[in-house]
Amino acid sequence: MSNYYNKSDHLFLLIKTLSKSEKINFKIYVNRIKKNKNSKFMKLFNIMSKINSYNEKKILDSTTISKVQLSNIKAHLYKQILVSLKLQETNKENxxxxxxxxxxxxxxxxxxxxxxxxxxxxxxxxxxxxxxxxxxxxxxxxxxxxxxxxxxxxxSLYSRSGELSAESKELIERVQCNNALSNLSLELYGLYLKVGYVRNEKDKIFIETYFRTNLPKFDIKKISFYEKLFLYQAQVWYHFIRQDFIMCYRSSYKWIELFKNNRKAKRIAPVSYLKGYHYLLDTLFYLNHYSKFTYIFNQFENEVKNGEILINGNTRILIFMYTYTNRINKHYMEGNFSEGVKKIIPSLFTDFKKICNHLDSHYIMILYYKIACLYFGSGDNNNAIRYLSKVMENKKKNLRQDLQCSARLLHLIACYESGLDENMDQKIQSAYKFFIQMDDWYIVQKKIIHFFKNLGNVYPHQIKSQFKKLKDKLIKYYDHPYEKRTFLYLDIISWINSKIENKSVETIIKEKFIRNKISENY
Known part of the structure; x- marks a missing residue:
C-alpha cells in the first residue's frame, strides 16, 4: 500500500484528480483560442494525463519542451486548469x-x-x-x-446608513461567536490528534479548564447552523479526549440531527456531515453497542449508495476511510476476523490504490493499525507485524502518540505469538524507550512490558499461571478513568483469556459477542 504518485509534483497530482468530464471541459476552455490547440502547455497536459507516475525525462522526450522551459509551462498549465475548474464549479452548487x-x-x-x-x-x-x-x-x-x-x-443615505451600521454590528457579534467556537473545535481536534485520550489527572484538569475558559457565551436558541455545528464538534472532541463516550454519543447525535434538520446543509458542508457520522459510529463502537452501531452504519452506507451525500475529492476520501474502518470495526465487535480479512482486505487494497496519494499520515496510520488488528484477530501474526511495523515507522512522533504506543504493545504480542521472539529483549527495550519518550509510561504498559521481560525465565508448565496473574493485575484497570484507554485500542484481556483457555483470540471475542448480544436483547 505504498504511495503511487510523486507527492512533490502538484501539477501531476492535480491532473490525476480530474474526472473525464473535467478534462473534456478543460480542453473546450483552452481550445476557445485556436493557437492553444498545439501549444506546449497542452502537449504537456496530454502526456501527463497518460503517464501513471511523474517522470520528467519521459515528459521532455515526448514533447518539444526544453528543461529550462518546463517549470514556467507547468506553472501556466496549473493556473489554466484551476481557471477551468473554477468556471465549472460556478455552475454547480458551490x-x-x-x-x-x-x-x-x-x-x-x-x-x-x-x-x-x-x-x-x-x-x-x-x-x-x-x-x-x-x-x-x-x-x-x-x-x-x-x-x-x-x-x-x-x-437615501440617512436611512440606509443606519440599516447597514446595525447589520454590520450584528454580523460582527455573530462572526466573533462563530470564530470562537470554530477555534475551540479546531484546537481540541489538534490536541486529540497529538495526544489522544487524557492520560492522568493533570491532563483532565487541563482539558476541562481549557474548554470552560474558551467556550463563548451564547443562547442555543439564537445561534446559527454553523455556530451549532462548531459547538457540537467542540463538545465531541472534548468528551472524546476525556473518554466520556456517553456524552460524546449525545453530542455526535446532535451533530447528525443538525444536518438532518437542515437538509440543504448536507450539500453545502458534506465533509462535516461525514465526520459527524464517523464520530457517532466511533462512539458506539467504544460503547460496544452493536445493534445501534449496525443501524447507524447501514443508514450511513445507504445514504452514500443513494447519492444523498455529495461526492467530490474530499468526500470520496472520507467515505473510503469511514466505510472501511467501520466495516473492520463491525467484524471486531462480532469476532469474525477471518471473515473480515476475506471480505474486506482485497477491496480495501483496490480502492486504496485509487486515492492513496490523497491520504494524510493520520488516516494511513489508522488504516494500517486497523488492518493489523484484523490480521491479528484472524491468527495471521506475520501480516499483523507487517502493518504494525508501518505504524511504528511513522516519523511524525507527535501524531496520535496513543495509537503508536498501542501499536508497539500489539507488536510485542504478535511477535510472541508468531514465535519471532529471538530478539525479544531488544524489542521490549525499544518499546520501553518509546513509552518514556512519549511520556506514556503508565501502569498497564508497565505491567505488560514487565510480563514479557520476565517470560523468558518462566518454565513452559508455568506459563498459563503467569497469564492468569497478568489478567488479575490488568482487569482492575479495565474501567480506570485513565488506564482504560489502552484497552480501547487493544483487547488484551481477550488475548490473555485465549492463552488461559487454549482458544484462539477469534473464538474468545466471538463468544464474548454472543454473550453481550443476548444480554443486549433482554
Missing part, C-alpha cells in the same frame, strides 16, 4: 464561489464608477450569503456596501 464571482463583478463595476450596478450585484450576493449562513462573506459584502454608500450618493 454558492460561496458564486458569491465571490458577484463580489468580483461588484468591484469591477465600482472601479468604473457604476455604483448602482455594483450595489445590485452586492445585493444578489447578500441574498445567497444570508440563505446559506455565510456570515464571514456576508460581513465582507456589507463592509463593501458601507464603503460605497459612505463615499457616493446613491440613494
Amino acid at each position: 454558492h460561496d464561489i458564486q458569491i465571490r464571482e458577484y463580489l468580483d463583478f461588484a468591484k469591477i463595476l465600482y472601479n468604473k464608477g457604476l455604483y448602482i450596478q455594483s450595489l445590485k450585484f452586492l445585493e444578489k450576493a447578500k441574498i445567497i450569503a444570508r440563505s446559506y449562513e455565510f456570515k464571514t462573506i456576508l460581513l465582507e459584502l456589507v463592509e463593501f456596501e458601507k464603503m460605497i454608500e459612505s463615499q457616493h450618493i446613491t440613494r
